[in-house]
Structures are given as C-alpha cells and as structure tokens.
Amino acid sequence: MNAPLIDPFQRPISYLRVSVTDRCDFRCTYCMAEHMTFLPKKELLSLEELDRLCSAFVGLGVEKLRITGGEPLVRKGIMTFFEAMARHLQSGALKELTLTTNGSQLARFAPDLAALGVRRVNVSLDTLDDRKFAEITRWGRLPQVRKGLDAARDAGLRVKINTVALKGFNEDELFDLVDWCAHEDHDLTFIEVMPMGEMGEEMRLDQYWPLKDLRARLSERYTLTDLAERTGGPARYVRLEETGQKIGFITPLTHNFCESCNRVRLTCTGELYMCLGQEDMADLRAPLRASADDAVLESAIRAAIARKPKGHDFDYSRQGVSGQMSRHMSHTGG
Ligand code: SAM
Numbered sequence: 001m002n003a004p005l006i007d008p009f010q011r012p013i014s015y016l017r018v019s020v021t022d023r024c025d026f027r028c029t030y031c032m033a034e035h036m037t038f039l040p041k042k043e044l045l046s047l048e049e050l051d052r053l054c055s056a057f058v059g060l061g062v063e064k065l066r067i068t069g070g071e072p073l074v075r076k077g078i079m080t081f082f083e084a085m086a087r088h089l090q091s092g093a094l095k096e097l098t099l100t101t102n103g104s105q106l107a108r109f110a111p112d113l114a115a116l117g118v119r120r121v122n123v124s125l126d127t128l129d130d131r132k133f134a135e136i137t138r139w140g141r142l143p144q145v146r147k148g149l150d151a152a153r154d155a156g157l158r159v160k161i162n163t164v165a166l167k168g169f170n171e172d173e174l175f176d177l178v179d180w181c182a183h184e185d186h187d188l189t190f191i192e193v194m195p196m197g198e199m200g201e202e203m204r205l206d207q208y209w210p211l212k213d214l215r216a217r218l219s220e221r222y223t224l225t226d227l228a229e230r231t232g233g234p235a236r237y238v239r240l241e242e243t244g245q246k247i248g249f250i251t252p253l254t255h256n257f258c259e260s261c262n263r264v265r266l267t268c269t270g271e272l273y274m275c276l277g278q279e280d281m282a283d284l285r286a287p288l289r290a291s292a293d294d295a296v297l298e299s300a301i302r303a304a305i306a307r308k309p310k311g312h313d314f315d316y317s318r319q320g321v322s323g324q325m326s327r328h329m330s331h332t333g334g
C-alpha cells in the first residue's frame with residue numbers, strides 16, 4: 001500500500017462516506033424541498049468511476065466505507081457497486097462496508113447486501129406513527145420501512161436506527177422509540193437537526209431540540225453511563241443501565257469531535273468535502289476523467305487531504321443560525 005493519508009493535524013483519514021446519488025424516494029422536510037431539481041445524470045459519477053475512486057481511497061488506507069445519498073438503494077445498478085467494493089472486504093483492505101438508508105428498499109436488497117459482507121446498516125426513522133411518518137418524509141410509508149427492517153433482521157444485518165430529534169414532532173415518542181429499539185434489538189442514535197439546505201431559518205430553530213435536553217429527559221427514567229467509545233465522528237454513547245441499551249448522540253453543531261475527525265465525504269459528482277461544516281471541497285471528477293492513470297487521481301486526493309481544516313463553523317448562537325451551509329445533506333451524504 002502507498003503511504004496512508006494523514007492530514008495537516010496528524011489525523012489519519014481512514015473513513016470515507018460516499019454519496020452515490022442525490023435522488024431519493026422520500027422528501028423528508030428537514031432534508032429536501034418537496035420539488036427538488038436533481039442533477040443531470042451526466043454530472044454523476046458512473047458506477048465504474050465510483051469504483052475507481054473508492055478503490056483509490058482504499059489503496060490509500062481507507063478502512064471503512066459508508067455508502068449514502070440521497071437514498072443509495074434507489075441508484076440503478078447499485079448492487080454492482082457493492083459487489084465491486086466487496087472485493088476489498090475479501091482482500092482485507094477494507095474492514096467495514098456499510099450504508100445509511102431510509103429502509104424503503106431493504107426488503108429487496110438486504111439478503112444481497114448481507115451476502116456481500118455488509119454486517120450493519122443505519123436506517124433513518126424519526127417516528128413510529130404511520131401518519132407522522134408520512135408527514136415528515138412526505139413520500140415515505142412506514143409499513144414499507146418496517147418490512148425492510150424485518151428483511152434486514154432475517155438477513156442477519158445489525159440495524160442502527162438514526163432518529164433526528166425534532167422538537168414538537170417526536171419529543172413525545174422518546175421513550176416509545178427507546179422501548180421499541182430494545183424490543184427489536186436495534187441500536188439507537190439521536191441526531192441533532194442541522195442547518196442544511198434552504199429550509200426557513202425560523203422553522204429550523206423551531207424544530208431544534210438540543211440533545212442535552214433529550215438526554216436530560218432520558219435520565220428522568222434511566223441511569224445513563226457515559227461510554228468511552230469513540231468513532232472519530234460526532235457520536236457519543238451512553239448505556240442505559242436498566243436495559244443495557246447503548247444510545248448514541250450525534251451533535252454535529254458542537255466542536256467536540258473535530259480533533260479526532262478521521263473522515264472525508266465524497267459527493268455523487270466527485271467533490272470531496274474535507275469537513276462537513278466547511279464549503280471547501282476538491283473536485284476529484286476532473287482528475288478521474290482526465291487520465292486512466294491512478295497516479296493523477298492519487299495526487300489529487302493527497303492535495304485535498306492536505307487542505308482538511310482543523311474544525312467547522314456551525315454554531316446555533318443565541319441570535320440565529322450561523323455557519324449555515326447552503327448545500328443539502330442529500331448532496332454531501334449524511
Ligand atoms: N436517505 C438515507 C437516509 O435517510 O438514511 C441516507 C441519506 S440521509 C441525507 C442521511 C442522514 O442524514 C439521515 O439519517 C437523515 O435523517 C439525516 N439528515 C438529513 N437532513 C438532516 C438535517 N438537516 N439535520 C440532521 N440530520 C439530517
């Protein structure tokens with residue numbers, strides 16, 4: 001292997017998140033506008049290009065690959081790409097191949113994913129109520145996702161539920177969600193809502209439910225023990241002593257994780273974002289298309305990593321949202 005990727009702050013880059021499409025079969029209100037304009041197909045990296053690019057990263061020491069979107073499982077032919085990445089699992093270069101999905105297509109794909117070596121999936125689910133699910137996702141239907149979750153279990157995939165904490169929306173379901181995850185044996189992580197895309201600022205601040213408040217609510221019923229476990233990302237974990245459950249909290253708006261950040265994000269058009277909270281990105285599609293020689297690509301990747309910033313600028317200050325990002329999560333991948 002070539003020299004691994006180390007950024008200017010001595011952080012090894014071992015984790016790549018890849019958005020394989022900007023499209024989705026849902027329209028979650030905090031993520032997308034109802035009428036989205038998607039990228040023309042020619043802008044997207046082909047599955048072969050995604051393979052070449054991800055393989056270059058694996059060759060440079062990336063050990064964990066998370067496939068996301070948009071909704072990764074709506075990309076046509078996506079299993080071809082998973083098959084291609086599975087060869088890096090088989091060689092041992094890649095330690096984990098995983099995905100974040102809304103679960104709508106899992107009933108169809110869970111067995112194939114498991115057969116290719118995927119062990120865990122993150123499934124986003126904000127409510128257990130059919131009506132509220134349709135409201136928040138606009139186009140999604142909960143029974144379809146429940147079928148997907150059953151299929152994931154049957155295929156032997158470990159499921160982590162990702163729930164965006166939304167004030168006035170799922171506050172009243174906190175304990176139901178925790179109980180349901182215990183019953184189903186799913187891990188559970190709460191995500192603080194982020195200032196992304198073009199949602200009105202007012203609505204976002206309105207929906208902002210700080211995880212420290214959520215945590216305080218949890219501790220009214222459970223004894224919470226902080227776990228030392230760190231993933232190099234914005235997640236922190238606690239154990240609920242009464243049930244033994246592990247609950248995660250992702251607070252992307254705090255700066256408490258930048259020091260150990262081990263990840264970069266690739267968009268479906270080949271832009272590499274070195275930090276979720278910064279606008280700076282490197283175009284890897286041009287070097288990818290300019291030459292069949294991976295040396296060109298590799299030096300573009302190294303040049304990008306050399307620009308990885310120390311931290312990000314998100315801040316929900318008293319006045320409003322600053323450090324707000326104009327791009328959508330569906331573009332950079334959540
Ligand atoms: N479609 C897949 C899904 O929903 O899991 C993968 C892509 S989605 C953009 C990834 C994650 O980002 C989801 O868990 C979603 O809830 C989260 N997300 C989207 N918009 C968000 C926002 N404004 N703030 C916080 N999380 C957000």
Ligand code: SF4
Nearest residue numbers: 024026028031070102
């Ligand atoms: Fe689609 Fe995921 Fe965004 Fe919801 S959060 S609109 S499922 S990409």
